[in-house]
Structure formats: C-alpha cells, structure tokens
Amino acid sequence: xxxxxxxxxxxxxxxxxxxxxxxxxxxxxxxxxxxxxxxxxxxxxxxxxxxxxxxxxxxxxxxxxxxxxxxxxxxxxxxxxxxxxxxxxxxxxxxxxxxxxxxxxxxxxxxxxxxxxxxxxxxxxxxxxxxxxxxxxxxxxxxxxxxxxxxxxxxxxxxxxxxxxxxxxxxxxxxxxxxxxxxxxxxxxxxxxxxxxxxxxxxxxxxxxxxxxxxxxxxxxxxxxxxxxxxxxxxxxxxxxxxxxxxxxxxxxxxxxxxxxxxxxxxxxxxxxxxxxxxxxxxxxxxxxxxxxxxxxxxxxxxxxxxxxxxxxxxxxxxxxxxxxxxxxxxxxxxxxxxxxxxxxx
Amino acid sequence: xxxxxxxxxxxxxxxxxxxxxxxxxxxxxxxxxxxxxxxxxxxxxxxxxxxxxxxxxxxxxxxxxxxxxxxxxxxxxxxxxxxxxxxxxxxxxxxxxxxxxxxxxxxxxxxxxxxxxxxxxxxxxxxxxxxxxxxxxxxxxxxxxxxxxxxxxxxxxxxxxxxxxxxxxxxxxxxxxxxxxxxxxxxxxxxxxxxxxxxxxxxxxxxxxxxxxxxxxxxxxxxxxxxxxxxxxxxxxxxxxxxxxxxxxxxxxxxxxxxxxxxxxxxxxxxxxxxxxxxxxxxxxxxxxxxxxxxxxxxxxxxxxxxxxxxxxxxxxxxxxxxxxxxxxxxxxxx
Numbered sequence: 001x002x003x004x005x006x007x008x009x010x011x012x013x014x015x016x017x018x019x020x021x022x023x024x025x026x027x028x029x030x031x032x033x034x035x036x037x038x039x040x041x042x043x044x045x046x047x048x049x050x051x052x053x054x055x056x057x058x059x060x061x062x063x064x065x066x067x068x069x070x071x072x073x074x075x076x077x078x079x080x081x082x083x084x085x086x087x088x089x090x091x092x093x094x095x096x097x098x099x100x101x102x103x104x105x106x107x108x109x110x111x112x113x114x115x116x117x118x119x120x121x122x123x124x125x126x127x128x129x130x131x132x133x134x135x136x137x138x139x140x141x142x143x144x145x146x147x148x149x150x151x152x153x154x155x156x157x158x159x160x161x162x163x164x165x166x167x168x169x170x171x172x173x174x175x176x177x178x179x180x181x182x183x184x185x186x187x188x189x190x191x192x193x194x195x196x197x198x199x200x201x202x203x204x205x206x207x208x209x210x211x212x213x214x215x216x217x218x219x220x221x222x223x224x225x226x227x228x229x230x231x232x233x234x235x236x237x238x239x240x241x242x243x244x245x246x247x248x249x250x251x252x253x254x255x256x257x258x259x260x261x262x263x264x265x266x267x268x269x270x271x272x273x274x275x276x277x278x279x280x281x282x283x284x285x286x287x288x289x290x291x292x293x294x295x296x297x298x299x300x301x302x303x304x305x306x307x308x309x310x311x312x313x314x315x316x317x318x319x320x321x322x323x324x325x326x327x328x329x330x331x332x333x334x335x336x337x338x339x340x341x342x343x344x345x346x
Numbered sequence: 347x348x349x350x351x352x353x354x355x356x357x358x359x360x361x362x363x364x365x366x367x368x369x370x371x372x373x374x375x376x377x378x379x380x381x382x383x384x385x386x387x388x389x390x391x392x393x394x395x396x397x398x399x400x401x402x403x404x405x406x407x408x409x410x411x412x413x414x415x416x417x418x419x420x421x422x423x424x425x426x427x428x429x430x431x432x433x434x435x436x437x438x439x440x441x442x443x444x445x446x447x448x449x450x451x452x453x454x455x456x457x458x459x460x461x462x463x464x465x466x467x468x469x470x471x472x473x474x475x476x477x478x479x480x481x482x483x484x485x486x487x488x489x490x491x492x493x494x495x496x497x498x499x500x501x502x503x504x505x506x507x508x509x510x511x512x513x514x515x516x517x518x519x520x521x522x523x524x525x526x527x528x529x530x531x532x533x534x535x536x537x538x539x540x541x542x543x544x545x546x547x548x549x550x551x552x553x554x555x556x557x558x559x560x561x562x563x564x565x566x567x568x569x570x571x572x573x574x575x576x577x578x579x580x581x582x583x584x585x586x587x588x589x590x591x592x593x594x595x596x597x598x599x600x601x602x603x604x605x606x607x608x609x610x611x612x613x614x615x616x617x618x619x620x621x622x623x624x625x626x627x628x629x630x631x632x633x634x635x636x637x638x639x640x641x642x643x644x645x646x647x648x649x650x651x652x653x654x655x656x657x658x659x660x661x662x663x664x665x666x667x668x669x670x671x672x673x674x675x676x677x678x679x680x681x
Contacts, residue, residue: 028494054494060524065517068483069490072501075473076423076491096514099477100484108466109457110678112473144679169680 003197008181010042012154012195013119013173016161017044017081019199021051024079027165028055030066031083040085041121041180063093067118071101074114079165084120087136087174101170102145113168117161122150123176123223123273124322126185130310133318135222135272138279140172141250147171147204148250152179152225154193156248159202166201176223176273188226205252209261213243216267216335219258219284221247224271224323231328240336250280255287259295262288266298269335271323272305281305299338304331353416354631355641355649357572360415361408361628363653364432367441368405368603370657371431371448375401375607390608396665397448399461402429406570406602409627410534411436413575413597414502417583423488423501425481426474427534428463433474433504439467441660451667458670459678478539479512481505482531486518489527489586500528500586507596508539510553519560519594528586530579531594536601541613554596567597572631600625 007015021027029044035058038045048056059066063084070080084090090097097118105114124133141148149164149171151157157175164171179191210225211232218228225246232242243261247254262268268288270281281303288301304323312318323331348356378395381388392399404411407429415424415436426433434444439455447454448462455465463476471488475481485503492499509515510533522529533553537544550556557564563585565578575597582593600622604611635641641649 060517060520062517062521064514065483065486065521068480068514068518069487069521072423072425072484072487072489073491073494074487075468075484076471076488076495078491078494080487092513095477095480096483100475100480104464104466104473105681106678107456107460107464108468108473108678109455109459110681111456112466112468113681147680 068096133311207254207257213241230325263295276305409572430474445664479509479514482518489529507535557594
C-alpha cells in the first residue's frame, strides 16, 4: 500500500479530493468548469467520471450564489469544496466569503461549524495581466476566520488538501498556476513530486525547511519556494549559504520556524509574490522585530515582493515586478553585504 | 403540517409575542441613550445603554414571519435579514438566549459576539445577516444539502424589497431554479429601503414579476395579512417539499418603526405610520379568528398573556445574565 508515484500538484489535489469523497459522502465540489473540464487548472481532473454530476457540480458564473450556498450547505452538515477559478475574481463574491463564511462561526459564539474548502488559483508569470495574476493570500490571511493554505509542491498539496477537507473551519486553499504541472503552462519541476498513494494529512501551521543554510534565511511560499531554491543554488556557488523556509500555511502561521531559522542565520529575506506593502513580508519582519530580545540580527531585514503596482502584461514588465531567481539572489547578496548600525547607547 | 384551526391561533399568539417583543425592545433600547447622561448637544447615543448598536425593529411585519413559519418544521432552515426578530421568534429561536445576545451577554446565542443582526441558532436552523441580499445564497445551500441528504426539508430566505436589486438575489434565483432547490424566497416589501422608496429603486412595480424570468412562480400578496401570507406560503413550501422547486413570494407589508431606532424618518409623510397602524394585522386576525370560532375572547386573552409573559421573562433573563469576560473576545474564531 505504500506505493508512490510522481504526480503533478494538480493530480495530487484531485487525488486528495477523490480520496476524501470516497471516505466521506458529505464531501462535494462546486465551481465553474470543475466537471467535464476538470477545473481550468486541473484540480478536479477525473472527478466527474468517478463521482458523477451530483457531487461534482458545474455552477453558473455566480460566485456569490455558489460560495454562499457552500456556507449554507456546510451549516446544514455537508463538507463543500468550492472553487473560485482565479483568486482575482474575489471581488464579485467577497461579501459571502469574508462577511459570512469567515465571520459566522465567531458571531455564533462557536456554535456553528462551517467546514468549507474554498480553493482558488493564484499567481502570475505567464502574461495574464492585472486581473488574473495576483496572489492575494495576505488579503485573506489578514481577515480573521479563514485558514489559509498555500502549498508549493504535490506532496504537500495532497496532505494539506486532505487536512483542509477534514477541518471543521473555512479553509482557503490557494494553488499557484505555475506549479500545477499543467500541459499548457511552463512550471517548476520541483513542484512535481513522489506522492504516496494512500491518504495522509499534513498539519497546518508547520513550515518546512526546504534547504538548510547558515548565512541567511529566505522565508517564502508557493511558487517562490522554487525560485528561492534556484537562487540558493546560485548563492552557494558564491559561498553564501542560504536557508529556505516554505511557510506552507499562513493561517495558522509557524512563527517559531521563522524565529528559529533567523535566530540561527541572523539575516532575514522575505520573498513574496504578493504586493509589498501591508502584506506577508511586513508580517514576517514584524515577527522578527517583536522578538529581538530572543533573536539577534546581523543585518536589517529585507523584503522582495511586487512593488505596489498591478501585475503588468508585457513579459518584460511582469518579470521586472515579480521576484525572480536572479533578483532573489541579488537581494540575498545585498543583505549579506549590509550590517546593522551601532546600537544607540542607553 | 399544522391545520388551519391550529395554525391560525398559533400565528396570532406569535404575532402578539413579536409585537410585544419589539415594543419592549424599543423602550429598553432607549435606556441610557438619552440626556442628561450623555454629552451635551447629543440627542441620542447609539453606543450607550444595555442594548447598544443599531436596532432594527419589525413591528408591523409580523404577518410575513408567522404566515411563512407556520408551515415550517424545526429541521427547515430560515435565513433572515438585518431586521430579524420576527423571523427568529416565529421559527422558535429561544427568546431568552436571543435577548441575552442583544444585551451582549455570555448566555446569548453567540456569547455576545453577534448582536441583534447576527443571530445564529443551529438547533432551530436559524441565521441572519446584516448585509442586504445575503440571505439568499446560504438558503440555497441549505436547500441543496436537504436535497443531497434526501431529507424533505425546505429553506426559506427572507429579504426586503431593496435586496431585490442586489446581485445575490438574481444569482440565487437562477441557481435555485436551475437546480430545482427546495427553497422559498420571501420578499418583504415594506416600501422603504431605509429612505429610498421602492418606486425610486426598482425597475418593476412588483419584485414577484421577476420570478418568471428565472423560471419559477412569482406570487404577490398585496395586503399585510397573516392569513393571505399563510395561504401563499403553504403552497410554496409544499411545492418545495415535493421537489418541484423554488417559489418567489412578495408580501406588501408595513414597517411601523424607523429603519433603525433613532431614525428621524424625514423621508416619509408624517401621517404614514398612523395610517398604516390603522390597518394593524393583529386585531384584524383576532377578529377573523373570533368570526371563524377558532379563538374566543377568553382563549385570546390567555394567549396574549402567555406571549407577553414569554417576552418579559426573556428580558428579565437577559438583564440578569452575566457579561462575557474580556478575554472571551479571543475565542471562537475557529471551532
């Protein structure tokens, strides 16, 4: 039973859903083009043939209605998975997400359970421009009441999806298009992994150390993990030993993993495909700043993220604003060359 | 299902309960909000008193709630609006915990975290929302769950005529008809979306006229009358229970209070409320029940006393209940 195959992240997500649907008849999927098409990014590939249209439900283009219906069905005892095709489309349905799905449990004093998985595609890098290329995970992580899962590879994606479906709370499951292993979009091969055939759950709030190193910590997630590893390989040739942390989930956030690594290296670079200001990179830096009584820095913290502009269309422009392996390496070099100002005497 | 001779007296008692609840709340709500306790120059302080925050009362709209809920079982789902008390009371939500919620107490339905626009009772399948038009999608979901689980349950979404211009209304009607969901959409047309009259906001005279566009029956109840609502809703609920799909019912109803307590109501003619109150549906139902021999004077007096006592007990419970501890604010984000 410990058979293991190489799966793309899309295949791993679809397998996780299928195994939970077999285990629990209350699990079903709703979304646009998730049936015959198998999900635009493949997350529900093969499920319609296996489970039928009663449980793999193509919806009208009515995100407010079907995401709100997921909330209602969950309150009535089912475990819906709803797919928001691109996270960028949250604008047409955010009220049902953050004012209802995310808040109702709290406003009910914990007396209702809303086990909904809202899965959605994130990320750019293929010239899809400002309305189809965002990450926005920090927007959802900022709002209380949703767990936020952002896997970087097939192994993690399967285990985290199974955990998401079993969780009694709303979970936003965000998959980057550029690591799904689609036959029509270049992807990072590191995202395609050996995946055990049997079901397994990975806990939320546990970051992984993707690469160990002594000189600096690169905290990142999703597709950026792969770019950070490429950068780390390049840096290693120059004698800079980078540690790469994959956060895997933002809510809950593994603050200890960040502090443990930065405590070891003394240098923090946050690499983020979301917007720079008021987001993930600031949050990670704040964790370190609030714990400077416990960890020591050898250099100021540094952030690399989309510089507060919409994602541009032109390949040249898009590459300029989304962090790349080269820009990550450059930021790491600059970080290692910088130092702290002398402490002010008391 | 309740027969007419059982349903109508029940509806009467519930209407009295709702009216007494709302009138009691109107008085309690003012406690601590008026001078001289508050700053000079303020007419009213919304954040003071034992029941702070916005307060939307439903006096006058009782027929809609009781006429529909008389057809519902405990397992049926109701999703209400920002003006939710009449629905909650008619659905059987415990009055004591509901009132404690509005007093912000730990014994409240949501441990004091929701307040009057956010009442959740999983046991009686009741919820509501402060967002206009937000009741329809989750009602579709509850109906979908009933269908998937093979239960003969229905879901009811209540909403105002103002909500009929929200996208959620249109998306939900399409989805419900497309999937033939056991859901009943009830539009309370009290004519006013806060201050904007229906004629200034809605492209058709009747919201129910929109139903055929989505492939479902649209019923218009043109009088604020409990028996008329009960008759229309009965057909719609049974239709849904039989698996024949959704219905949209619009009821012409009346709002006796302002949009919220403290509303100066500059937008409506000064004599409008007096005119509406002259056609009060509660004494009208009493007269009809007497005429039909369903509720005599003595029985009626007993029903009224029971209803009022339940309300008074609930307010006493809420007043006496404990406040939550400040640290409790951090709990219940997740279960």
